[in-house]
Amino acid sequence: MECISVLKELSVHTAVSGYEKSMADYIKESFGKDCDSVEEDRFYNVIGIKKGNKSNKKIMITAHYDEIGFLVSGIDEKGFLRFTSVGGIDPKILLAQEVIVHGRSDLLGIIGAKPPHLLKPEEAKKAVKMGELRIDMGMTPEKVREQVSIGDLITFKAVPFELQGKKLSSKTLDNRCGVTSLIEILKELRPFKFDSDIYVVATTQEEVGLTGVEIASYNLQPDIAIVIDACHGDIPDAPKGEAYALGKGPAVAIGPNLHPKLTKKVIEIAKSENIPYQIDIERGDTGTEAWATQVSRSGIPTILLSIPVRYMHTTVETVHANDIENTAKLAARFIVKAETEMEELLCF
Amino acid sequence: MLLKELTELNGISGNEDAVREYIKNKVSEMNLECKTDSIGNVIVHKKGSSSDYKIMLSAHMDEIGFIVTGYGENGTLKFKTVGGIDERILPGKRVVIGNSKIPGVIGCKPIHMQEREERGINIKLKSLYIDIGAEKKEEAEKLAPLGDYISFHSEYVEFGEECVKAKALDDRVGCAVLIEMLKGQYEFDLYACFTVQEEVGLRGSEVAAYNVNPDIALIIEGTTCSDVPEVDKQDYSTLLGEGAALTIMDRTSYADKNLVRLIYDLSKKYGIKVQFKQTTTGGNDAGKIQRSRSGVKVASISVPCRYIHSPVSVMSKRDYESCKEIVSLALREMSRNTDYIQTIKNGGTVDV
Numbered sequence: 001m002e003c004i005s006v007l008k009e010l011s012v013h014t015a016v017s018g019y020e021k022s023m024a025d026y027i028k029e030s031f032g033k034d035c036d037s038v039e040e041d042r043f044y045n046v047i048g049i050k051k052g053n054k055s056n057k058k059i060m061i062t063a064h065y066d067e068i069g070f071l072v073s074g075i076d077e078k079g080f081l082r083f084t085s086v087g088g089i090d091p092k093i094l095l096a097q098e099v100i101v102h103g104r105s106d107l108l109g110i111i112g113a114k115p116p117h118l119l120k121p122e123e124a125k126k127a128v129k130m131g132e133l134r135i136d137m138g139m140t141p142e143k144v145r146e147q148v149s150i151g152d153l154i155t156f157k158a159v160p161f162e163l164q165g166k167k168l169s170s171k172t173l174d175n176r177c178g179v180t181s182l183i184e185i186l187k188e189l190r191p192f193k194f195d196s197d198i199y200v201v202a203t204t205q206e207e208v209g210l211t212g213v214e215i216a217s218y219n220l221q222p223d224i225a226i227v228i229d230a231c232h233g234d235i236p237d238a239p240k241g242e243a244y245a246l247g248k249g250p251a252v253a254i255g256p257n258l259h260p261k262l263t264k265k266v267i268e269i270a271k272s273e274n275i276p277y278q279i280d281i282e283r284g285d286t287g288t289e290a291w292a293t294q295v296s297r298s299g300i301p302t303i304l305l306s307i308p309v310r311y312m313h314t315t316v317e318t319v320h321a322n323d324i325e326n327t328a329k330l331a332a333r334f335i336v337k338a339e340t341e342m343e344e345l346l347c348f
Numbered sequence: 349m350l351l352k353e354l355t356e357l358n359g360i361s362g363n364e365d366a367v368r369e370y371i372k373n374k375v376s377e378m379n380l381e382c383k384t385d386s387i388g389n390v391i392v393h394k395k396g397s398s399s400d401y402k403i404m405l406s407a408h409m410d411e412i413g414f415i416v417t418g419y420g421e422n423g424t425l426k427f428k429t430v431g432g433i434d435e436r437i438l439p440g441k442r443v444v445i446g447n448s449k450i451p452g453v454i455g456c457k458p459i460h461m462q463e464r465e466e467r468g469i470n471i472k473l474k475s476l477y478i479d480i481g482a483e484k485k486e487e488a489e490k491l492a493p494l495g496d497y498i499s500f501h502s503e504y505v506e507f508g509e510e511c512v513k514a515k516a517l518d519d520r521v522g523c524a525v526l527i528e529m530l531k532g533q534y535e536f537d538l539y540a541c542f543t544v545q546e547e548v549g550l551r552g553s554e555v556a557a558y559n560v561n562p563d564i565a566l567i568i569e570g571t572t573c574s575d576v577p578e579v580d581k582q583d584y585s586t587l588l589g590e591g592a593a594l595t596i597m598d599r600t601s602y603a604d605k606n607l608v609r610l611i612y613d614l615s616k617k618y619g620i621k622v623q624f625k626q627t628t629t630g631g632n633d634a635g636k637i638q639r640s641r642s643g644v645k646v647a648s649i650s651v652p653c654r655y656i657h658s659p660v661s662v663m664s665k666r667d668y669e670s671c672k673e674i675v676s677l678a679l680r681e682m683s684r685n686t687d688y689i690q691t692i693k694n695g696g697t698v699d700v
Contacts, residue, residue, distance in 0.1 A: 001497075002567070006459045057522070066680075076577065078575075078577070079577070080577050088459055088460065089459070089464070090439075090458070090459035092439055092456070092470065092471065093439050093440035093456065094435075095436055095437040096437035096441070096655060096658040096659060096660050097660070100661055107507065107508075108505055108507035108508075108513065109507075109652075110513055110655065110662055112576050112659045112660070112662070113434060113436065113437050113574055113654040113655060113658065114574075114576065114577075114578045114579060115434075115574045115576075115579070115585075115656075116432075116434040116436075116581055117585055117629050117630075118574060123438070124470070125469055125470060126468060126469060126470070126570050127467065127468050127469055127470050128436070132577075132578055134577040134578075136508075136575070136576065136654065136655075136662060137406070137507075137508050138508020138509060138510075138511030138662060138664075139508040139511075140509060141508045143508075143509055159501070161442055161443060161453065161501070162451065163451055163452070163479065163480055163481025164450075164480050164481035164487070164491065165451070165481050165482070165483060167481040169433055169442070169453045169479075169481075186509070189589075230459070232458060232461060234422070235457065235479075236420050236422060236424060236455075236477060237457050237475065238457065238461060239461060241421070242461060243461075247483070275611075276450055310479065311440065311453070311455050311456060311458060311479075312453060312457070312458040312460065313458055313459060313460070314439070314440040314441050314456065316440050316441070316442065316453035316454070316455070318453065318455075318479060326635050348472075
């Protein structure tokens, strides 16, 4: 259950895309104990380095640590905040929601809802739009203007909730569950010595266009990339084939975005090591960092492992601890194998 | 702290046990006797110095919530609302189920999976479900049996300028005011009634009023406060921070004009912020108490609560203080001048 407490802790930190600096130190510290060195680049990507004996090859594992959020876009005459989203957020989940406005200090704000008896019949049916919502700061307009400026960040208030059967519900599990598995991978790799350099990278600005990973891939020029991200968890109303069961292991992606031989290898390893996994068929853009790594510089052979997350991009994202652990286990086993068989694996 | 403790208790209509126990303990700490009647109301009788009159204070212990009605094959819970809840606010909220407080979340389809037309319409209550993390129907049944009550999970937090965010401010604010009023000593007999099942049809107060048979009743409530964006000014029911609100009429009752005037004039005379509720929507226990036996003179004194019936109700501590001061002032003045009570009963006006 240690993994749940790591994830819980990671989920309460805030790092809205483009504003990850405040969380970078925390991640550096988490990587520190199992790395030879930890670096941070201009985009606040945090890179944990395990130096190899020969350093002739490089393997990079990424998981983004940025999160969706909001920016203050205005203050109305009554002191309520207007806001706009950073990343894709469904306005329907925002009614009666608590947020933290990062003004001069961190302030609680409430996204209210128009009282139901004042809704016109068509309003009751139609989903609310982001532009119609406001944040109530419980302050006079003067006080709000003193404390909050246009452009200030807003995040969901984190209230981690442990559910039955090793499941955690919180904000930002997409993709702090991936970051948790990076920490787990480092633990799994402890007993091994490598010839290659291993880079464990917590990346930034994924939610606004895979920016962080693009920079990190260019800088590190790895021979292989392993991307760890979130996929949709199984829910009753999910379209068939688009969601993956919680607790049944990582989803291994197959499709043009991924390197076929490496993907085959990782599936083989899962089978031989009895690590549960699921297959995720991606006919094109995976919508993950794999899309960026694959074509970085002269191209990086990439695989994608995804952790099922229910209710993605809400305040109650839900994951199963086993899936994080199994993702880490599979990735670590893959690194060990790929490291020795790289030449053979990379030729077509 | 009274209000924090009260709002963090769960007491859905029909399952007010936790609130009742809390109040009974508080009352016994004050060395007062209380009775619990057949429907579950807690009635505290504080004997007056002369006992010529009976004044009833009423606040309801129950809050809106949900009840478990079934299961999905995958271990999710189906539920229905208890009391009036705007279904639009439910997706993505945290809840706790039953007395063992099993944590759960109200799931919803991620935006990435919604078809274009789904994005534009609200999710219907009947297609919502609660995820407690159970993998199978049998596991869910065991942890959250049919009929278990479900409440929102929301902590009491003070924020902004003298504001509070909590669930169940409607009507734990009333309960808190009643507990405070029991500290006073009055000429008349005071009956503090902590009622049940207000949210499902004012059930408890009907029984309580019959049992107490008061001369005058003051109903202490959390009421709607709609001074929020997207609402026209003429629809503002109350204003946050402008003091406790007096009701003139609502869907269930017609407050006694003379009693309301007395309370208003007293508040003004002593410089306590007070306002009138300016819409006639909503209703409260006054509706039943007024019609009890041969009729009771009633007035409602309420703390304005934005986003009422949601996990994030917001009130101003200043309005709560105003409410306490007004109720206390009205009781004190009626205690000093018990002829006020007789005048109000006879339908007369009192000048202060």
